[in-house]
Amino acid sequence: MADKMSIMIVDDEKIIRESFLYWFEKYGHRVEAAASGMEALEKLEKSPFEVLFVDIKMPGMNGIELLGKVKEEYPDTTVIIITAYGSIETAVEAMKMGAADYLLKPFKPEQLSLVMEKVTQQRKLVSEYRYVKGRLEEFTRFENIIGQSPAMQEVFDLIPEVAQSDSSVLIMGETGTGKELVAKAIHAKSKRRHLPFIAINCGAIPDSLLESELFGHEKGAFTGATHPRKGFLEVVSGGTLFLDEIGEISPKMQVDLLRVLEEKKIIRIGERQAIDVDFRLISATRRDLEKEVAEGSFREDFFYRINVIMIRIPPLRQRKEDIPLLVEHFLQKYSRETVKQVDHISADAMRVLKAYDWPGNVRELENAIERAVVLSKARTLKREDFAFLRSPPEPVLKSRSLKEVEREHIQRILEDCDWNVTRASKVLGINRVTLHKMIKRHNLKRP
Amino acid sequence: MRSQKRRIAVVPLGEVPGIVPKSIAAHILGYLNVNAEVLSPLRHPDYAYDPRRLQYNAGAVLKALESHSFGRYEKVIGVLDVDLFVPIFTYVFGEAKQGGKYALVSLNRLRKGHGEGAFVPEPIYLERAAKVALHELGHLYDLHHCSDSRCLMHFSGGLEYLDRIPLYFCRYCSVFMRDALSRPRHRRSKG
Known part of the structure; x- marks a missing residue:
């Protein structure tokens, strides 16, 4: 039996719709x-259709307008134009806009059959291409690290090179940029990939506990040490140790770790015998350790020991061209996980996401998409679904006067309202005359 | 085993060569093991004539058939010698609503040979009519178009395609047809 498809007929004539339906x-x-x-469009929002047959001449939104909207919002949908008025210009325009074919009403039954055969073949090819592309990407890109910006390409180029060596790596980047994913990718590409990858968040563990976690302890080494325990430096044996938030560890711990890195030996707490250890260290921090070294709050010798190779991951606001790719990835992920058919995002919503600064970086973007998918009642995420994204208010500097703050605030509201004084005065809670006076007083001008 | 309780009506609409409805009925009996009876002709479907297209609207003819009482017949096949169309197509050889009760077979184009002004011999003409009738009957029993080009349910848009398909159902469509014919006959059709 032939592949079954989901098809929608869009025509203002009932008799034509029925003919197609039958x-x-x-x-x-x-x-x-x-x-x-x-x-x-309402039907498309509720459920996906693979093929649309669209009549060009319809009251209200005509077929060409509908084609434009469908291709913008649902580019995967195949559109066939049907028309009773054979105009070459319109047909060419439709094909340029992405229509797969066009049919002149009435047509021979075998013409429709041929068009459907062509559509089936095309869709099959596209799905095969996507499958092969997906398989290829599994080999060529690093799982879950997504980006096509030059900054991320540099990171991607660095990962396999770094993975070949055994040198310590320091990954620097703001919170939520994916430092641990990069560390995992290095481990996965290294010769240690079949051995453990252990990640420890140094910022989340008190110093005394961190020492015991890393070095292990003997029975009776301290109160509560009822059993001997191996530390992570021992457990990792041959693998990769990832120390996240390395900037948070105490100077004493920096000295202890420095010794381990130099001697490749550890001594469990309460023990005298040294044990040989073998691991590769990857550290990460969101702090500016170079500055802290200069200020003397971070040990210089330790910094150079952990920073043989440095990888800087750019924040999302500096690689906004990656946002559409990331959004697509998270949309697929969460529409799969939540079993909801939310697989599109409107151009308007995408503009909102691109305009936002993402202080929490990729993690914040992922959370935003997850939240929007879970709460969305339509198939397409819209601008309103991201209403919860608000830029944090900028701190008011002590050195600024009330007049300066007032001027900036009025200017920002005017820009937000596209210099519509009536709307801006409503937002500011003052009348239009007062706002006009203030614009004049502060010498504000429309750019 | 013959399905004794099922009856299919083959009804000429206007003047048609008497041998065609008889041949269709014989094919239904022979291929599906279901009784088919040829009824007295109904009026010529001039009410369905479209002067702009110079053809007859298949939808209007089906609607007229529905207004007749064919109580004891499970399915009805109307046979007519005029050129049929549906609004989206330039012509159709036959028409039936999926899972419905009424189907049409147009003989108008079935006589044509492959050359200009040529006609095919009568056995081929009768075979074509039987193919269209059994194909449409397949739709009445809810069989879909089949992707196997060696099946009677494969769509054939032109005479060359119609001549290429065989006069029997593929393995899968035979199973579906047998299954449909083994169901209790009192299930209401879609119309």
Whole structure:
């Protein structure tokens, strides 16, 4: 039996819609009909359709307008234009805008059959291409690290090179940029990949506990040490140790770790015998350790020991071109996980996401998409679904006067309202005349 | 085993060569083991004539068939000698609503040979009519178009395709057809 497809017929003439419906029912396809472009868009928002047959001449939104909207919002949907008025110009325009084919009404039954055969073949090729591309990406890119910006390409280029050596790596980047993912990618590409990867967040563990966690202890070494225990430096044996938030560890711990890195030996707490250890150290921090070394708050010798190779991961606001790719990845991930058919994002919503500064970086973006998918009632995420994204208020500097703050605030509100004084005065809670006076007083001008 | 309780009506609409409905009925009996009876002709479908297209609207003819009482017949096949169309297509050889009760077979284009002005011999003409009738009957029993080009349910848009498909169902469609014919006959059709 032929592949069954989901098809929508968009035509204002009932008789044409019915003809198509009866015809496609004979193939067992899922067929629905819409009498207008608006109805078609509403249906598309509720459930996906693989193929749309769209009449060019319809009251309200015409077929070409609908084609434009469908190609913008649902680029995977194949659109076939149907028309009773054979105009070459319109057909060419439709094809340029992404229509897969066009049919002149009435057409021979075998013409429709041929078009459907072509569509099936095309969709099959696209799905095969995507499968092969996906498989290829599994080999060529680092799992879960996504980015096509030059800054991320540099990181991608560095990972396999770094993985070949055994030198210590320091990954620097703001919170949520994916430092641990990079560390895991280095481990996965290294010769130690079949051995453990152990990640410890130094900032989350008190110093005394961190010592015991890393070095292990003997029975009776301290109160509560009822059993001997191996530390992570021993457990990792041959693998990779990832110390996140390395900037948080105490100067004493810096000395202890420095010794381990130089001698490749550890002594458990309460023990005298040294044990040989073998591991590769990857550290990460969001702090500016170079500055702290200069200020004397971080040990210089330890810094150079852990920083043989440095990888800087740029914050998301500096690589906004990666946002669409990341959004697509998280949309797929969460529509799969939540079993909701939310697999599109409107151009408007994408603009909001690109305009936002993402202080929490990729992690914040991921959380935003997850939240929007969970709460969305439609198939497409819209601008309103991201209303919760608010830039944190900038700290008011003590040195600024009230007049300066007032001037900046009024200017920002005016820009937000596209210099519509009526709207801006409503937001500011003052009347229009007062706002005009203030604009004049502060000498504010529309850019 | 013959399905004794099922009856299919083959009804000429207007003037058609008498041998065609008889041949269709014989094929239904022979291929599906279901009784098929040829009824007296109904009026010529002039009510369905479209002067702009110079053809007959298949939807209007089906609607007219629905208004007749064919109580004892489970399915009805109307046979007519006019050129049929549906609004989206330039012509159709036959028409039936998926899972419905009424189907049409147009003989108008079935006589044509492969050359200009040529006609095919009568056995081929009768075979074509039987193919269209059994194909449409397949739709009435809810069989879909089949992707196997060696099956009667494969869509054939032109005469060359119609001549290429065989006069029998593929393995899968035979199973579906047998299954449909073994179901209790009192299930209501879609129309």
